[in-house]
Structure formats: C-alpha cells, structure tokens
Amino acid sequence: MRIVVIGDIGVTDQVIHIGDEAMFEELVHQLTSRGAEVTAISSNPTDTSSRYSVTAVDRQELDAGGIAEVVRASDAVVIAGGGNLASNWPEHIRLRSTLGELAAQHSKPIVISGQTIGPWLTDQDADAVSELLGSAQLVGVREPASFDLALALGVDPRRLVSTIDDASFLAADAATPPAAPYCLVSLSLHTADIPRQRFASLMAALLDHVASTTGLDIRFLAHFGSTRPGVVMGDAAVHAEVAGLMSSPSSEVALTDASSAAAWARGAELVLTSRYHPAVFAVSAGVPTIGIHVDEYTRVKLTGALGNFGQSSVLAGSDLDAAPELVSRVWSDRARIRAAGRTRAAVNRASSDEWWDRLWSALSAPQR
Numbered sequence: 001m002r003i004v005v006i007g008d009i010g011v012t013d014q015v016i017h018i019g020d021e022a023m024f025e026e027l028v029h030q031l032t033s034r035g036a037e038v039t040a041i042s043s044n045p046t047d048t049s050s051r052y053s054v055t056a057v058d059r060q061e062l063d064a065g066g067i068a069e070v071v072r073a074s075d076a077v078v079i080a081g082g083g084n085l086a087s088n089w090p091e092h093i094r095l096r097s098t099l100g101e102l103a104a105q106h107s108k109p110i111v112i113s114g115q116t117i118g119p120w121l122t123d124q125d126a127d128a129v130s131e132l133l134g135s136a137q138l139v140g141v142r143e144p145a146s147f148d149l150a151l152a153l154g155v156d157p158r159r160l161v162s163t164i165d166d167a168s169f170l171a172a173d174a175a176t177p178p179a180a181p182y183c184l185v186s187l188s189l190h191t192a193d194i195p196r197q198r199f200a201s202l203m204a205a206l207l208d209h210v211a212s213t214t215g216l217d218i219r220f221l222a223h224f225g226s227t228r229p230g231v232v233m234g235d236a237a238v239h240a241e242v243a244g245l246m247s248s249p250s251s252e253v254a255l256t257d258a259s260s261a262a263a264w265a266r267g268a269e270l271v272l273t274s275r276y277h278p279a280v281f282a283v284s285a286g287v288p289t290i291g292i293h294v295d296e297y298t299r300v301k302l303t304g305a306l307g308n309f310g311q312s313s314v315l316a317g318s319d320l321d322a323a324p325e326l327v328s329r330v331w332s333d334r335a336r337i338r339a340a341g342r343t344r345a346a347v348n349r350a351s352s353d354e355w356w357d358r359l360w361s362a363l364s365a366p367q368r
C-alpha cells in the first residue's frame with residue numbers, strides 16, 4: 001500500500017524540532033511494519049529520505065500542484081500527529097486542507113492521527129478544520145479538550161477516537177542513557193506574555209531549589225535547536241540564560257534525534273518542561289513530571305499529556321513563584337507516581353496498539 005504522509009518535518013540548516021520528527025517517526029514505523037510504502041511531504045526531502053528511509057517530496061510543491069500526482073498515485077493519505085490544526089499556524093491548516101481536498105478529488109481515504117485541535121480557531125479556520133475532519137475516515141485526538149472541540153465542529157463520533165500522543169512509545173524499548181541521577185529540563189523560547197528575563201530568573205531559582213533538595217544533576221535538553229555542536233540557538237539559548245543565573249552546576253545534553261531525546265526523558269528521575277514532548281516521553285515511563293504552560297494552547301497540551309498517564313502537575317509560567325512547593329510535593333510522592341504511571345502506561349500501550357490497527361484498517365478499507 002502506498003501512503004502519502006504529511007507532518008511538520010524536515011531538518012533544515014541543521015535545525016531540528018524533536019516533537020514533530022518524533023510523531024512522524026513513530027507513524028512511519030507503524031505503517032512500514034504493516035507493509036506500507038511511505039511518501040513523505042517534507043520541508044527538506046533529502047534529510048527526511050535519509051533519516052527515515054522513505055520517499056519524500058518538497059511540501060512547497062503542495063501549493064504549486066506538484067503533489068496532486070503523488071496523491072493520485074497513492075492508495076491513502078495520513079496527516080501525522082501534532083498541534084497543526086490551530087489558528088496559531090494558519091499555514092498548517094491550509095496545507096492540510098489542500099491535501100484533504102486532493103484526497104477527496106482522487107477518492108483516497110484519509111486519516112488524521114494524534115492531533116490537538118485548536119483551542120483557538122477563527123471562524124474561517126474552524127470551517128476549514130471542520131471540513132477536513134469531516135472528510136476523514138478516522139480522526140485521532142490526544143486531549144479531552146480536542147475531543148470536545150472536534151465534536152463541536154461536527155465530527156461523526158463513530159469516526160472520532162480519543163488517543164494519546166503518537167510518539168508516546170517511540171523507541172520505548174531502547175536503553176536509557178547511562179548517567180548519574182538527573183532532572184531533565186526542556187524550556188521553549190515561547191514565553192507568551194511573560195517577559196523572558198523574568199521567566200529565566202524564576203526558572204533559575206526553581207532549578208537551584210531542585211538541585212539542593214533532591215541532589216539531582218540538572219541536565220538541559222533542547223527540543224528545538226541546532227544539531228551542530230556548540231551552536232546555541234532555539235531552546236538552548238533559553239537554557240543558557242537560565243544556567244547563567246543559577247548557582248548550581250548544570251549541563252546541556254547534545255541534541256541529536258527524537259529517539260535519543262525520548263531516552264533521556266525516560267531515564268530521568270524528574271522532568272521539568274515547558275515543551276510538550278519531553279512530558280510525553282517522560283510520563284509514558286512513569287517519570288514524575290512538571291509541565292509549565294504559558295498560554296491556553298500549551299496548557300491544553302501539557303494538561304492532556306500528563307493526564308493521559310495519570311499525572312496532573314501542570315502550572316502556569318506566571319505562577320513559577322509557587323513552583324518550589326509543587327516540586328517538593330511531587331518529589332516526596334515520586335515512588336507512587338512512578339508505580340502508578342507504569343501501570344497506566346501498560347494499559348495505554350495496549351490502547352495505542354489498537355489505535356494503530358484501527359488506523360491501518362481505515363486506510364485499507366475499500367472506498368465507495
């Protein structure tokens with residue numbers, strides 16, 4: 001079966017976004033293990049082809065009509081997981097809507113996997129998202145808020161599935177990195193209305209508290225940044241600001257690929273993150289995790305990621321003054337959190353396997 005897949009992927013200028021690559025990587029694994037031939041739509045086809053051993057085409061060709069033939073020659077289309085269907089990024093909605101229209105024109109089944117819907121949608125974008133979701137044989141959403149919004153947009157409940165993030169179990173059986181006990185920290189450049197200097201100052205004080213009360217090493221790991229050694233940009237720039245304000249020692253883990261990032265999160269004793277996928281990777285292994293949101297979009301995602309695995313320690317970046325108390329509560333309860341998380345993960349992994357089977361069946365079903 002020949003399947004066209006779009007994700008927000010493609011490492012350009014050696015800059016990688018771990019979360020987007022992670023969801024695509026797991027989707028490709030699930031499809032190819034079932035016998036599919038994948039053609040990826042990427043911002044860097046050469047990188048994507050090399051990284052995942054798939055055929056890849058330039059996503060710029062989508063607007064130019066160059067991908068219509070790729071869709072026509074395919075058997076099905078999949079929109080990979082992510083937070084792409086929100087008015088924060090209208091270009092993502094347009095790209096996916098165009099792909100949905102092409103799938104409909106050529107009578108190809110389309111499945112949407114592991115999405116956050118909204119929470120902010122303009123009226124125009126809501127109409128486009130509603131049409132796209134309505135055209136899909138199956139829609140997987142990864143938070144309760146996204147499920148409710150999809151229903152409000154008119155998605156047939158029989159085609160709507162509450163899932164976890166697609167990359168939750170990416171490389172889950174791989175060994176974790178050997179290291180002294182550590183707290184993994186991933187911070188985004190995006191701080192919304194919180195002045196970055198204040199955010200950095202509060203985070204530095206919080207991480208000093210973590211180091212002094214837990215005895216853990218502080219390890220930073222960027223989820224958006226350069227794969228070139230020594231290049232400080234993206235998340236690593238925020239990390240450098242925070243580290244420069246700390247009195248405790250810290251280090252930055254080299255940014256390489258999604259599977260390695262997942263292993264670092266799963267190997268931690270504690271994770272603090274304003275990024276989404278460090279939380280996804282950590283909670284799937286029962287690691288006590290604290291999510292820091294800075295707006296409604298990041299609140300929905302982090303609350304959903306932790307909640308899917310039975311954790312709930314999410315606070316606003318504007319409330320970081322109260323974070324040391326939360327860290328202390330989570331740390332004192334770490335044994336129970338880890339045990340309960342691992343039990344929940346076993347259940348979620350079985351449900352995830354069922355989702356991939358259902359996705360494959362939807363793609364394989366004869367079209368009328």
